[in-house]
Amino acid sequence: QRSNLSSTLRSLDGRSYGNYKQIRGRYEFGPVTVFIDRVQVDPFASPSKARIRINRAEAGFPTDITTEREDRIAASDFLFRVGNSFLHRNDRRAIILGRPGQEVLERTNVVIDDEGFEARLLVNLPARGRRILGHQAADILTRDVPELAQAMFVHANLATSAQASDGPTRDDSGNDAQDDSSDALREHVQLHRDQLELQNHLGEEDLLAFVGNGAILPRRSGDSDLPMDSRAVAFTSPSSLEHTVTLSSGRSLTGMAIPRGVTVIVGGGYHGKSTILRALERGVYPHIAGDGREWVITEPSATSIRAEDGRAVTGDDISPFINNLPSGTDTRAFTTTNASGSTSQAANLVEAVEVGARSLLIDEDTSATNFMIRDERMRALIPAEREPITPFVDRIRPLFTRRGVSTVLVAGGSSAFFEVADHVIALDAYVPQEVTEKAHELVGVDPAELEGASPADRDAASPASPVNREDESADDSGDMFAAPRPRIPTATALRPSSKTKSAKAKGLGQVQFGKAFIDLAAVSQLIDPQQTTGIAEALEYMAEIFDDRTSLTDALAEVEDMLDAQGVDGLTGNRDHPGHVSRPRPQEIAAALNRFRGLRLVE
Ligand code: ADP
Ligand code: MG
Structure with a gap:
């Protein structure tokens, strides 16, 4: 099996593209296992699917912070960012790991299970015309891909992170680099824990949202989610709404606590009203360190x-x-x-x-x-x-x-x-x-x-x-306002006539469902195109649930339960390589269902 993937690929050089299909399989590169799950049929088809995996014992970072479910989400996110910055720094364009944003989302790109760590890649196998470029393919699959696995799972060094500023790229031997990376991972996981604890605290105290003093709410521009530069005025709470929380990690936070009830934000035009509201909107998701909204936390159903x-x-x-x-x-x-x-x-x-x-x-x-x-x-x-x-x-x-x-x-x-x-x-x-x-x-x-x-x-x-x-x-x-009447979709409501795969994301703001398109452009808490893919998968999943008796809310609850138990992989039917999918909130899944023009209800 370790085999000669490299020599196979080199021998395929110049042959027609379809011959790539024989490289499907499993290959070992030291501690790294590479799975080639699906091979594209031609250079213009969607990219080939590969996975890289190592066992827990081989990981170059402490694994004690990767046992709890929520910690795994944060640690996966960290490794995802490590992999991404490695690919970017080294200009490895044939390999796609997915693109992280400012939020930490549960996603399929990198997963942690009891045995080990796995990343799901998309790889564009190289061609000239319709001929295989075998030597390049060998470089990509037998050098670049295992190197990526080393960078993510053994070194785990996020060289482009805020912590490392413009520090060294990689240090293969030094203990310093090792310690830096595990500290960074630990901090990433701890931040996520603290954010979730604060979110729970909101619920216990009957608060709706928290905006920490010092938060940077405005963004760099209308089309960038990065924080505004030094011109930004940091947030300060009105004294009457100021609230201090001390978390179990010892971290203490002070900021504005918005109680449940009715809160109205007023002020002159251009004085920052919408900016606060938008930050609250995003506050249902945890943000990464350096974003400026780390301590803007909103209750999750907002x-x-x-x-x-x-x-x-x-x-x-x-x-x-x-x-x-x-x-x-x-x-x-x-x-x-x-x-x-x-x-x-x-x-x-x-x-x-x-x-x-x-x-x-x-x-x-x-x-x-x-x-x-x-x-x-x-x-x-x-x-x-x-x-x-x-x-x-x-x-x-x-x-x-x-x-x-x-x-x-x-x-x-x-x-x-x-x-x-x-x-x-x-x-x-x-x-x-x-x-x-x-x-x-x-x-x-x-x-x-x-x-x-x-x-x-x-x-x-x-x-x-x-x-x-x-x-x-x-x-x-x-x-x-007494009793909402449940809406019950018909058994066939989500079964479009088309025989092919019925639901597919088209970028962030649209899902193609059979021959119909569902417009999600106005759904502002949908923030990552992979969530849109998750919505498409969820619609297919729910198509199987509706039976003329199950209400829309019961079906969504069933999806949530499954997601909690199986993770986002479960949404895709636990395929070996599920592609790149993020977990959408039930609110956004419902938003898609509700905007589907083919939706039909019982009675
Ligand atoms: P409003 O809704 O009150 O009209 P906006 O929230 O749209 O105002 O903000 C107006 C402008 O001010 C935007 O360009 C926004 O980026 C900027 N802005 C908002 N909050 C801040 C801040 N805290 N510091 C600096 N600029 C800000
Ligand atoms: Mg406004």
């Missing part, structure tokens, strides 16, 4: 909600927001192929809540105004029974008090949300301050009048307080 006119909607109960449409359409099971701004935002919201979002993140920039608010004069001019929309400002509190769903809202253009806010945060030149009292005074609200306000506020209540807006609609919202 979902960004926006208007998305033109999307399809299938059987959503949007009646809490929209009723009595002039067409007579039943909005308790609302279906359209072309939603308006307000109906699309209502659909996005009820779908998020359906799959268990406990907090919503909403920016005025991407909202439909008529979904959000209606001012007093308009209420006077258009009688309620002539207006199908109950604006979000009237629903935001019952959503919290009856469904436990919190909201963080950016609203710089209207004071309408002051009276329903537990907290109002004003940004002035990127510096936040809490202005809740002032905002409540302006609209004449006593905090104790807010349903679900904290007991402390309630004690401070004075008898002469104004009435809350939500009371106008208290009668109907009671029922509306």
Whole structure:
């Protein structure tokens, strides 16, 4: 088996490309095993699939931090970055390991199991025309690929990381390099542990998000996820919202804690409102050291909600927001192929809540105004029974008090949300301050009048307080937020007619499903094209679950359970080489299902 992969390849030089297929198999290079799982049929087909693997005993770093599931995710991410920077530094373009971003995601590219460490590669086997370039292929597969395995699993030296700045590339013998790399790995794993502990702490303390003092929220540019340079103003918490947490590692963090409930972010245009909200959106994922958002942590189900006119909607109960449409359409099971701004935002919201979002993140920039608010004069001019929309400002509190769903809202253009806010945060030149009292005074609200306000506020209540807006609609919202009706896709809903592999990611923002395309461009918490691939795999997986009885949420829960038990490999049917796939959140899988124009429901 160690065999003569090299001599085989050299002997194939100049022969027709199809002859590459005979190199499938398993080869040993010292401690490194190389598996060639699939060979492309021609130079233009998708690349060939190979894996590199070593046993635990051979790893050049401490393996005690690679036993727990969450540690394995972080350690895999570290090794993934090591491999990537090695390929980049050495310009090994034929070998593809996948491209890491600023977040740590669970992915198939590098996996750690009880036996050892494995990386899944895509390799473009070289050709001139349709002839095999055998000597080059031998260099790639018998020199470059094993070298990559050594770099990742034996040296594990992340030379381009922040820790190593422009330090030495590689030191094969020195203990120093070895220690540096295992320290870096340890730090990477520890950061991830701390981030998850902080996220758990949020849940225990009834907090929705945490933004650490010193965080750098703005990005370098609209098309870069890297931190802004020295012009960035570091985050500082308003003193009233400041919270200090000491983690079990001994790390102590101070920053702004956003409590559950309704939080409104105000401030002048260009003062950094959307930037904070976007950081919270991303805070559902842990960020790598040096990103600036390491300590921006949001509870994991938080979902960004926006208007998305033109999307399809299938059987959503949007009646809490929209009723009595002039067409007579039943909005308790609302279906359209072309939603308006307000109906699309209502659909996005009820779908998020359906799959268990406990907090919503909403920016005025991407909202439909008529979904959000209606001012007093308009209420006077258009009688309620002539207006199908109950604006979000009237629903935001019952959503919290009856469904436990919190909201963080950016609203710089209207004071309408002051009276329903537990907290109002004003940004002035990127510096936040809490202005809740002032905002409540302006609209004449006593905090104790807010349903679900904290007991402390309630004690401070004075008898002469104004009435809350939500009371106008208290009668109907009671029922509306009571029991969501499960949506049950038909058994064939996800079985498109096409016989071939039915779902396929097309970049970050689109999934091809049979002959249809699912547009995910508006799904802002979908951040990595490999997650889109994960969504495509999840849709295929769910096609097998739907049986005219299983609800959409039950099917998603089944997918989550499987992912927790088997990892992302399970999504792909545990093929030897599953390709490059990342774990999507259930929210984003649901987003794809909900935007699928072929979705059909039972009854
Ligand atoms: P708003 O939503 O309040 O209009 P944005 O969040 O869009 O403002 O921010 C406006 C600009 O300011 C953006 O170009 C953003 O990158 C930049 N910016 C945001 N936060 C900071 C900060 N903390 N330091 C420096 N620049 C920032
Ligand atoms: Mg904005």
